[in-house]
Amino acid sequence: MEYKDTLLMPKTEFPMRGNLPNREPEIQTMWDELDIYSKVQERTKDRPLYVLHDGPPYANGDIHIGHALNKILKDFIVRFKSMNGFCAPYVPGWDTHGLPIETALTKNKKVNRKEMSVAEFRKLCEEYAWEQLEGQREQFKRLGVRGDWDNPYVTLKPEYEAQQIKVFGEMAKKGYIYKGLKPVYWSPSSESALAEAEIEYKDKRSPSIYVGFKVVDGKGVLDEQTNIVIWTTTPWTIPANLGISVHPDFDYSVVEVNEDKYVVASDLLDSVKKEIGWENVNIVKKLKGFELENLKVKHPLYDRESLIMTGDHVTTEAGTGCVHTAPGHGEDDFIIGNKYGLGVLCPVDEKGYMTAEAPGFEGLFYDEANKPITEKLQEVGALLHLSFITHSYPHDWRTKKPTIFRATAQWFASIKDFRDQLLKEVEATQWVPAWGETRLYNMVRDRGDWCISRQRAWGVPIPVFYGENGDPIITDETIEHVSKLFREHGSNIWFEKEAKDLLPEGFAHSSSPNGLFTKETDIMDVWFDSGSSHQSVLEEREDLVRPADLYLEGSDQYRGWFNSSLSTSVAVTGKAPYKGVLSHGFVLDGEGRKMSKSVGNVVIPAKVMKQLGGDILRLWVASVDYQSDVRISDNILKQVAEVYRKIRNTYRFLLGNLADFNPEEHTVSYDKLREVDQYMLIKLNKLIGKVKNSYDSYDFMAIYHDVHNYCTIDLSSFYLDFAKDVLYIEAADNLERRSIQTVLFEALHALTKLMAPILPHTADEVWTHIPNVDRESVQLTDMPEEQQFANSAEMMAKWNSFMNLRDDVLKALEIARNEKVIGKSLTAHVTLYVNEEANQLLTSIDESLTQLFIVSGFNIGGSLEDAPSNAIKFDDVAIVVSKADGETCERCWTVTRTVGAVTEHPTLCERCATVVANHYA
Template sequence: MDYKQTLQITQTEFPMRGNLPQREPEIQAWWEEQDIYKQVQGRTKGRPKYILHDGPPYANGDIHLGHALNKVLKDMIVRSKSMSGFDAPYVPGWDTHGLPIEHAIIKNEKVDRHKVGINEFRRLCAEYALKFVENQKGQFKRLGVRGDWDNPYITLKPEYEARQIKVFGEMAKKGYIYKGLKPVYWSPSSETALAEAEIEYQDKRSASIYVKFKVKDGKGILDQDTSIVIWTTTPWTLPANLAISLHPDLEYSVIRVNGDKLVVAHGLLETLQKELEWESYEVLRTIKGQELERATAQHPFYDRESLIILGEHVTLDAGTGCVHTAPGHGEDDFHVGQKYGLDVLNPVDDKGHFTNEAPGFEGMFYDKANKEITQKLEESGALLKLSFITHSYPHDWRSKQPVIFRATEQWFASIDGFRDQLLAAIKEVKWIPSWGETRLHNMVADRGDWCISRQRVWGVPIPIFYCTDCHVEIITDDTIDHVSGVFRQEGSNAWYAKEAQELLPEGFTCPSCGGTHFRKETDTMDVWFDSGSSHEAVLKEREELQWPADLYLEGSDQYRGWFNSSLSTAVATSGQAPYKTILSHGFTLDGEGRKMSKSLGNTIVPAKVMDQLGADILRLWVASVDYQSDVRISDNILKQISEVYRKIRNTLRFVLGNLEDFNPTQDRIAPAQWSELDQYMMIKAQRLLDRVLKSYEQFQFHNVYSTIHNFCTIELSSLYLDISKDLLYTEPSTSTARKATQTVMYEILTMIVKLVSPIIPHTADEVWKYVPGTEVNSVQLTDFPQVDSSYFNDQLEQKWDQFILVRDEVLKALENARKEKVIGHSLSAALHLYPEQGARELLEQFDQLEKLFIVSKVELHQLEELPAEGAISLEGLKAIVLPAEGEKCERCWIVTPEIGQDPNHPTLCPDCTTTVNTHYAHLVE
């Protein structure tokens, strides 16, 4: 007879090859058809909420690898929370205002914003932003990110802008908003003020000059033939010099060198001698900085004085200890200048060109003026030395051009007004990693007031009016409520489309003078104020969400960005942080740890990875890395991830193949009838479940990845499935032992599919369709299983753990024998073991060692019986591998001398003969 008919051959229609680039879009189309997000939310409605609030990416360009890392991490959290007993809605969002979009319209679309008019220009900006919202939305969906994609939040939407106006109004009501003339980061290339979060540091080559300021009134301490020496790397700021700052407690020396009498800090004399190449110098006298307060020096090329003032900001870190002070071009300069009543001179316009307040340099671009100013200093004899240095310098993060400090009238949020509340709120938040708390604390403790105004048109207008009769600034509850209401109906375009009177409540009069004529503020809000208001505009606006959020998850650059601005607006308006937990991730690097850049040619584009390998491979990579630090990715790394994916997929496929005839409602076998191996595997599966659930809870996805990978390849494939496959093939379908093993395999399969679902959702749902007896059509509509402690048996687990160690050693001996061609398949082997006492006692506790070692014969011998040669030394025992004696059973492949004892089955072993006669007699010809 054909004995193949008596074997339970594995069979499944689940494909061996993932073919993810083609199959994933089909699965996503099915999700769309099923409206899987709505189904999940319907299933979890009424559970405790878990809100991960999405930090909005900027609607400009295609998504990059950083976006993919961020969105996949969020998706894994939301999916795992939905399967862990929570209602976890996910509302994605986009940041849509600001300079980059203006730049794109001007540069790419060739639009002159001054010619088309504000309303038309804003319309073009909105169209551009919404186009990229749709573009990025498609790419995020291709990643498999599940969310309310039909109803995202977008910062240009009227309801969002209306809430943002309310946030601004509440801060103004509490006295936190003010207008002031202060030096701020200014981008000449973008013609607007910038926030600290919009600054990045790059190397820049700058002039380094030492300049003499001749003493005019030395207060009887310094002679007029003496000069005070300053050092600066920004010669262009010298036209704005109004003072020289000294530290009150530092010692300053008057020295004679090369015919000059100079004043410098005593502690920098040796450094300056090298830098200025003095052969020698003579110290004439030493005085304290405070003794020179309010002395005066002559400006080196203008007919005005520079006041000697005192400042704690002066150090001996560099320079001369005498600090050139221009209150219009530096924060420290401004503050110390305010103490002495100095003007805030800013002779540079919006585009970075000198005004007529800098005689001799009018119309010149500030950077180009460096050379002219240096030449003027040289002509006047004031220049001691000119050289060039390369140093880290602030740049506009969008235009990549250097920025300047420039005093302008701006709107500010007074951080001083609620700094203590901010610091207290930070302590209430859980920080992952823990250093995030220190990082944000220090930023808040050290930061100046927040410049929230921008001189642009593509943004949310600052909702302030001015009375043209008495010139007061007007912002009241009534004006804020009215503007917010108008914006909710018509959007912020109404600010530009309507006259001031139309934007004010009917019959409104100036609270100060009773006037009825008004004009509108022309500045817009910093885009960080836009996104920083999302906790109010989204969490409090959307019914399915709640405030505060459970989690904000973004890149580590957002400590100075969205984490910071969100905290500021929330604490200022509500008195607490808008988030309970902050989780941050690092940046993506290439395989060698380098930053990705087009110039290096080392960029990896998510779309290409998905087209070539599939989204689940990219997602599996995200799960594999310790994302709280910077992470590496390369073609080779992705190849390794693909191999891991293949192993997991093949393991699941093998299990599916052995469950083809298993009906979980009818064929389950109770644990009391399980073999010890079955029981042991369920213990290990429960250990796996415990580790994975805890890892999900702690956002340790690399532990989820490694735990499941190791379980699939080691405990499941190399142990349980390896040992059980012969039983599964050869036992009849009615066998209790076979059904017990299938029961365990079914439980482990459904467990693993659920546990991997947040990470590789396409594959999980694909597998789920082939799992027998499933009651719902998507694994996303299930919960994680919970650890069942009734399975635990410490004694049995310890016994089998020890056996596995011995088995691993024995497998080494079999592999060695195979390499030396002593045996072929392991079933052709006879294993002679000579264990030490401990190993012997262990092995004697096991029946059917042949099945556990997958050989045809196992004999245990006394250690002293060990032959002089031929044994392999292993841990705890010696082994000899020989070819098994006898013939090979046609059905189970075991080699035994007992083949053919039944003349009706001359090629079968006794066990197979019994099985065939008992269960397959009807097949006998």
């Protein structure tokens, strides 16, 4: 007889190697054939609704690692909620309008816009957007993200645009929409206005000049020919200067330098002297800023006067305390200029070139005008100092080129009119991390009115008509009619038809007695597009609801989607569009650097999935503290892959040792389990509770560590290690063996379900190998419930104490192994010298201690005081490790004197001989 054939070794077809790059697509094909999303929704349709509303990525290019982080985090939450008592639909979305697609067509696709109408160009934009969307959709699906991929929301869809028009109309009806001439961020490279959310700051080298404006009307306060000194880093705005602002409460010094007089803020005098190089400076007198109000100075370049004004926006952080004011090129300048009735001068066109309103510099690009303007100031004796500085400067986040402030007629949403309600809704929202509340609160508190118009072609038109007298027309009737047109035909009809064909039949208005109308040609800011999704998606679709339970995006969306969504929703409904907001950081390389193609440190999701698999990428997401910036590299992914291997091996061991286990026939009731099995079942249920709480609090890193520790420490290093002696050696129906299998079955089910949101491919692969499972997918089951046991506290205390004692035994065995006293632990005999408490603990354990310690012999030698000098001493125990006495059993490898006790099986121990005789004879 081959004794090895009598061992009940693990049996499973679940492979040790994941081979995820090849196996995952097969599993996804199975999901598609099952229509798993629909099945999950059908199964959970009568449950409370939980809506995570997807912030739409932009449909251009392949997805990057930040996209992967975002979508995977969302999938964790949605999958968990659908397995934990909720109906959790997930409708993915895409943002499809805006400059990047226009640029892709004109630069990359070499489309000549001048050869076609706006409507024709827009159709090409739409086709391109759909192409990009299709590519991204497949990449998101490859990540294992489950959702309504066949019916996503897309900002270019007619039904979306129709609802967006209603949002605009409702805001206009409440008086929140207006058209006005104001300085706004302007991108010469895009030839369009920008919102604050479209601005990013990068370093720029700029000229730094100090200029003297001579007083021409000092009103008895200042001598004429005294110079008011200003400082600016934008010499090109000097032609637009209409005034100088001072702070009414600051002290100002009139100083004499080389027989010339200058005025600067007293607190800045030292820094100005140092910068300009003044020597022998005499302070003639001091005065308050308000004393300078309404004095006049001569413009250094033109034959006109500039007015001295007072304003609280003036600071002493830099410069001279006398602020060059050009109402056409700055928000503060515009406000104070409006207060003093200066008017607006903006001598720069939409492409950034100086106009005829800047005599002498017409036709120069604004940045190129800096030098000739500075030279002219030098020529007329007004330039006091020129140097260059590198400073943080606003750039167009799409073109990456500098922006300017430029006064133009734009459409605005008036934030100030409902700011207080916005702030209340920020306070009413649950923020994770908590600092998100402060961040958005401060943004809303400090933000100006929102410029919502763009001078581009690819976007949703601003639905405004103009009468013969130029007055804008926005009525309930026109909004409703345009909305219906867009729902039926899409927004391109706005550019295909004349104004009269877009108005309701028979429409009349007092501003057009002859019935002649024109239409607005600007489009809406893309943030208005995506910010309207609470109406265009949550209200539009029957399977969703407003407000959503959660918005989850990167931390850059505090100024973006979180902000624009809040603004439009509060304006229209009075409430925030979300109950909670969760944000994540950015993905950096392994050294904490920003990813860059030029540096060569970009991690591409598709490449990771091709090499390692989607579940490895998902497990990486679970392993990081995503609420801060996170790191990824080949080495980091290798570490994650090693953790995956341990989890997978745990699944394989559990499956292999349950091949002959039928839960309906073989499950042992809790009260009949051995104590060690009860202890492991209690630990499993505590893990269930912890993991579910971690999912609810979005703490996926805790799940990663808790499950990993449970698999490697609680199971692999303890329970599964000693359980082999029972699972392999004893007869199939041995009560101890069935008890262990009962625990293993519960652990397998629980671990598969608990990890299903994070490792969906692996979880479903495991599920298909579990005996006696009649479900098509683990996704169609619920999370395990945490069971409570009457003796939990007592059992945990007892066995935690034993585990501490066992750790000391394992350390002693390791020391003895290193000293060549023993080989493997089964060749050892362990003698313990313990205190009374430990003695009571050990004698109260009914299980085989030799089995639990994985040794061949064990005894208690006496108290701590009795320990011999060669004992290995710890705080509460002294241990002597020696070689076990006897021979090695051929079947179980235990060293025992009972080998040969049964003559029919001379190489077996008495236990193995009995099992073989009773079951294999």
